[in-house]
Amino acid sequence: MRRFLEIVFCFGILSYMQMATAQITLPPIIGDGMVIQRGIEFPVWGWAKAGQKVQIKPNWQSGITATANHEGRWFVKIAAPPAGGPYELQIKGDNTVIAIRDILCGEVWLACGQSNMEMPLGNISSDNYPGIDNYRQEIAEANYPSIRFFTPAYKKKHMPQTEFDGRWVLCSPESAKYFSAVEYFFGRRLHKELKVPIGLINSSFGGSYIEEWMTKQTLQAYPDCSLPAERSDYPLYDVLIAPLIPYGIRGVILYQGESNATRAYQYNTLFSAMIHSWRKKWSQGDFPFYFVQIAPCGNNRYPPMAAAELRQAQLLTHLAVPNTGMVVTTDLVDDPCAASPDDLHPGNKQDVGKRLALWALAKTYGRDIAYSGPLYRSFKIEGNKIRLCFEHTDGGLIAAGNGLGGFSIAGADKQFADAKAEIDGNTVVVWSEKVQEPNSVRFGWDNVPQPSLFNAAGLPASPFCTNKQ
Structure with missing residues (x-):
């Protein structure tokens, strides 16, 4: 008797799953009010009964037919329409018609x-x-x-x-x-x-x-x-x-x-x-x-x-x-x-x-605008000083109102000392009387760094360490 009930129960579950998959379903992200990416072959997918034909009919181009695979999943790509809208998309199967409206x-x-x-x-x-x-x-x-x-x-x-x-x-x-x-x-x-x-x-x-x-x-x-x-x-x-x-x-x-x-x-x-x-x-x-x-x-x-x-x-x-x-x-x-x-x-x-x-x-999107603050690129040792080179200087390097701060410098012993710094064109020169043979620099190396170096677009330099570790 128990075995019989188990078989009946399993058959009921299977029947329910088959009924459920007979209906076309879509992921919620494919629905009313959605925004689709322009300029691509846009993916549309969902689920239906295995082997079922699914018709996908956008109102901006001719329709496409997909077939649900053995797991019940179907998938197509549709050429996106011109930017704007609203558009509509109809998805139709044996027992289901889904109309997606107000698409942009x-x-x-x-x-x-x-x-x-x-x-x-x-x-x-x-x-x-x-x-x-x-x-x-x-x-x-x-x-x-x-x-x-x-x-x-x-x-x-x-x-x-x-x-x-x-x-x-x-x-x-x-x-x-x-x-x-x-x-x-x-x-x-x-x-x-x-x-x-x-x-x-x-x-x-x-x-x-x-x-x-x-x-x-x-x-x-x-x-x-x-x-x-x-x-x-x-x-x-x-x-x-x-x-x-x-x-x-x-x-x-x-x-x-x-x-x-x-x-x-x-x-x-x-x-x-x-x-x-x-x-x-x-x-x-x-x-x-x-x-x-x-x-x-x-x-x-x-x-x-x-x-x-x-x-x-x-x-x-x-x-x-x-x-x-x-x-x-x-x-x-x-x-x-x-x-x-x-x-x-x-x-x-x-x-x-x-x-x-x-x-x-x-x-x-190709706009000709400044988009990043100065980013450290390389350095050169010049006697007891280090010259730092940057990308994204965009009109030149600028010190904050209180002057440059937040720089430290170290030698082979890796003991960093607070350093002085000055802007020289699109570079910054850093030194400290405590470090006569420098080989590395840090900037903004703190949990709460002081923003002191910017480009002319007003964007701050990223904190960094020259040893890249």
């Missing part, structure tokens, strides 16, 4: 990271986020129906997901307060400059480690790198990234690193591997990957110099991995000398989003 075509970007990317435009969670600068006015003015957001819902699972929740939301004063502030300001700048619809996907999670954003296969290649035990149940790649693939995107913006600050020596390797693996999974080539260097924060949050070492790892990632860009934030705290020792969430998210957009406008 423009630029689509994925944002991810931890709490500084997650931090919303509005003051909706005062225990965690005190609110960004001027948030009331920003929300009141956030009336951009051609900017649309999609936030996949988080579900804790231990394998890559195909099912997830979420919907596209139009940007309005009522909805914008829930959106990522950095992502909003990034998208708003692109929308104003490019004059096309903007789609923004936000897959961020507060307190996350870089390892959580990596595929299991990628992380297994680095056996010395593993998640803290309390985080092992949070496979964020599986639940917040994998379900989005292969949705067409232009690129990625990321704000992450604070949680890895005590393991900066691993970060450069892991971050680079993560970028490469995402690009491989998406099969869209080396798409743009722009990220934010971690902000100044006091020693109560980090061990001494930990944040400086993490910033160096981020700089090395940018210099090594093609088509990446890095935003420096050392000047975006009102008073770095008085920075709260525990405040990981600076309120100025406007300039963070703007600077990410500068990278995109210059490197992705």
Whole structure:
């Protein structure tokens, strides 16, 4: 009798699954109000009964027919329409007709990271986020129906997901307060400059480690790198990234690193591997990957110099991995000398989003604008001094109002001493009477660095160490 009931139960489950798969289903990201990436063959996919024919009929071109494979998945690519809209897309099967309306075509970007990317435009969670600068006015003015957001819902699972929740939301004063502030300001700048619809996907999670954003296969290649035990149940790649693939995107913006600050020596390797693996999974080539260097924060949050070492790892990632860009934030705290020792969430998210957009406008969209602060390139020893050369000087190097500071210099003993510095054209000359045979220089090597070196475009130099370690 028990065996009979087991057979009946299994047959019922199988019948239910067959009925479920007879209906066409779509991932939530393919739905009303979506923004599709212009200028590409845009992926459209879903599920149906194995072997079922599925007709995909856009109103901007002739239809395409797909066949669900043995697992019930079907997939096609459709040439994206001209930027603008609205467009419609009909998907039809044996027992289902799905009409997707109010589709726009423009630029689509994925944002991810931890709490500084997650931090919303509005003051909706005062225990965690005190609110960004001027948030009331920003929300009141956030009336951009051609900017649309999609936030996949988080579900804790231990394998890559195909099912997830979420919907596209139009940007309005009522909805914008829930959106990522950095992502909003990034998208708003692109929308104003490019004059096309903007789609923004936000897959961020507060307190996350870089390892959580990596595929299991990628992380297994680095056996010395593993998640803290309390985080092992949070496979964020599986639940917040994998379900989005292969949705067409232009690129990625990321704000992450604070949680890895005590393991900066691993970060450069892991971050680079993560970028490469995402690009491989998406099969869209080396798409743009722009990220934010971690902000100044006091020693109560980090061990001494930990944040400086993490910033160096981020700089090395940018210099090594093609088509990446890095935003420096050392000047975006009102008073770095008085920075709260525990405040990981600076309120100025406007300039963070703007600077990410500068990278995109210059490197992705071809605008002739300054987009990066000075980045260390090389050095030359000149007697008891070191001459530093920079990229992205853009009109020349400029010292902050209080003059150049934050430089230190060392010899073979690696004992760094505070140094004097002066600008000489597009170089900086550094020296100290305490070091007569120098071989290395540091700049901004502190958890709360002092922003003293800029280019003429007003963008700050990245902290760095010349020995690249």
